[in-house]
Every structure is written in C-alpha cells, then in structure tokens.
Amino acid sequence: MHNRNVLTVFAALAGVALVGATSPTADVTPQADEGPSSIALAATAGAQAIANAAITPPLAPSAVEASACPEGTVEVEGDYCPNVEQKCLRWLDPETKMRCAEFAPTPACASRTVHKRFCMDAYEYPNEVGRKPVVMSTWQQAARSCQAEGKRLCTDSEWTLACEGQERLPYPYGYARSAEACNIDKPHPTPNEHLIADPRTRDAEVARLDQRDASGDREACVSSYGVHDMTGNVDEWVVNESARPYKSGLKGGYWGPVRDRCRPMTTAHDENFAFYQVGFRCCADAVDGAKVAPARGARGDSTLAGS
Numbered sequence: 001m002h003n004r005n006v007l008t009v010f011a012a013l014a015g016v017a018l019v020g021a022t023s024p025t026a027d028v029t030p031q032a033d034e035g036p037s038s039i040a041l042a043a044t045a046g047a048q049a050i051a052n053a054a055i056t057p058p059l060a061p062s063a064v065e066a067s068a069c070p071e072g073t074v075e076v077e078g079d080y081c082p083n084v085e086q087k088c089l090r091w092l093d094p095e096t097k098m099r100c101a102e103f104a105p106t107p108a109c110a111s112r113t114v115h116k117r118f119c120m121d122a123y124e125y126p127n128e129v130g131r132k133p134v135v136m137s138t139w140q141q142a143a144r145s146c147q148a149e150g151k152r153l154c155t156d157s158e159w160t161l162a163c164e165g166q167e168r169l170p171y172p173y174g175y176a177r178s179a180e181a182c183n184i185d186k187p188h189p190t191p192n193e194h195l196i197a198d199p200r201t202r203d204a205e206v207a208r209l210d211q212r213d214a215s216g217d218r219e220a221c222v223s224s225y226g227v228h229d230m231t232g233n234v235d236e237w238v239v240n241e242s243a244r245p246y247k248s249g250l251k252g253g254y255w256g257p258v259r260d261r262c263r264p265m266t267t268a269h270d271e272n273f274a275f276y277q278v279g280f281r282c283c284a285d286a287v288d289g290a291k292v293a294p295a296r297g298a299r300g301d302s303t304l305a306g307s
Helices: 002-020 036-055 139-148 156-164 193-197 202-209
Strands: 073-080 088-091 100-103 114-121 235-239 248-251 278-280 282-285
Touching: 073 156, 073 282, 114 156, 139 235, 139 278, 139 282, 156 235, 156 248, 193 202
Parallel strands: 235 278
Antiparallel strands: 073 114, 088 100, 114 282, 235 248
16 A cells, blocks of 8 residues: 555656656656556656756747847738729819828739838837937938848838738728828928028927827828838838939828828939938848847938937
8 A cells, every 4th residue: 555655656746747848758657556666767757857857948039939030120021013003082182182082992903913022110210119210311321221230221112012011002001091090191381491401400490390200109000011100200211113213212201291102102302312301211131040130230320310
C-alpha cells in the first residue's frame, strides 16, 4: 500500500513536468504493477523535465515575429488600376465641380491592373500619433527625410492604391464626402505669400494659417489598408511617375475646401516648392522574412514640425 502511494506522488510529478517540457516526450508515468525501478525512472524524468523547462529561455520575439515592413508602417498589397471611371452624382460646388458630395459605385477597372506590394507610414511625417504633420518641406527635403529613415517617398500609384483600396473608392472611407471623417472643407484664410517667403516672418504666418489636426485625431479617416489621414490635413509629396512636368506631385489635398480625393494629383509645383499646407509621408519596399529595425537617425531638414 505504501508503494502505491509513492507511485501516485511520482506519477503526478512526472505528469506536471511533461506538460511543462519544451519538446514532446514519451509518457513515462509508471503503472500500478511496475516496481521500484520504474518509480525511480519516473522521478528522474520528471526532475529532468522541470530542470529543462527552467533553463530553456523563450524564443526571442524577433525570431518568431518576422515582418516585411518597418515598424510604424503598414503593408499594402493589391492591384492598382491606372484608369478608373468615377462618376459624381452630386457636387458641393456645381460651378467649379471641385468637391463631389457623393460618387456612384466605381465600375470594374477599364485597363490592365498592376500588382503592387510595399510598406507605407501609417501617418503623415513624422508618423507619430498626437503630433501634427510637418509642413513647409520641399519635395527634395521630404525625400532626404525619408532616406534618413531608410525609406523613400511613395510613388503616386502606390499612394493611390493605399488610399482607395481594392474597391477603388474615391475617398478612403467610402463614396460620400465627409468633413467629420477627415480634416477637410475648413474655411480658407488668404495667405500672405511675402510673409511666408521671408524666413523672419514665415513661422508666424504659417501658424496664423494653420488648421492641421494631430495624427490620430480622426479615427474614421483611414483607408481599408489601415493608412490614416490620406485625404485632407496636409497635401503629401509623392514621386510623379510620369515625371511631367516635374518629378514631384502632391496627393490627397489638405484641410481647405479642395478636392481631397484619392485619385487626383497636383503637378503644378516643382521639387523646390514649399508651402504652409504641404507635407509628406514615407514608403519602403516590403522585405520578406527579415525583421526590419525601427527607423533611427536624423529627421532631415524639414521645418515647422508642429506639436
């Protein structure tokens, strides 16, 4: 009877140890008709399993959580359509036909699509929730700021795909324009371009005009890929893939009463242009099977970061 009680104790110990072991092990729990040698074997196996569990360190997160994109970015993969027909059902300003209140559902792509996969900052530069995006950066300054983080400026087609998604929506949140969802359609004060051009008065004039939101303030202003504030808030520099008339292009519009849609691009400004409502975000190539470290280093020479 005494041996049976000892058997029960050692069997329990061996069972617990086996549950905690990091590798599969044969069941060595002794049966009732086994002798003392089997009891000793169970005790030894149980003790060894406990010891192994105690000294085996857990796998490092980087070993099991490989990411194709840098920290703070989202992966965007899909088929970009170069030619999309988007029909406006109702205009907010029928005279100029700049702001569409509601679009009809987007039909199928009228041309061959192009598959794309890349990484994009979740928010406008400096890509930090609670901070206002940087403005007054030229296209060249924006490109250097992205390069300092191991990234690059987004191309115009990448930006469009990330904004409109696979449904090719005119707005990142749907077909109907919403000043509640995104920071758009605010009254437009008249800027004094002479004050903006003068370094001594520039910051004060930009602050007078400023109507930016901090990144993350508008939870509904997000695309299907999880990229925030793509329409409104600030215009965003991109690489104009046609290079006509310049390598620079602006996407998304800003907080004023302008188009603020996913598809259009402003191409009137060269690579040295900077203004009170112009910002940017960065992109990067997706790298499979490798954990990309968070960006470190200089922020570049962009001005007026805001807070």
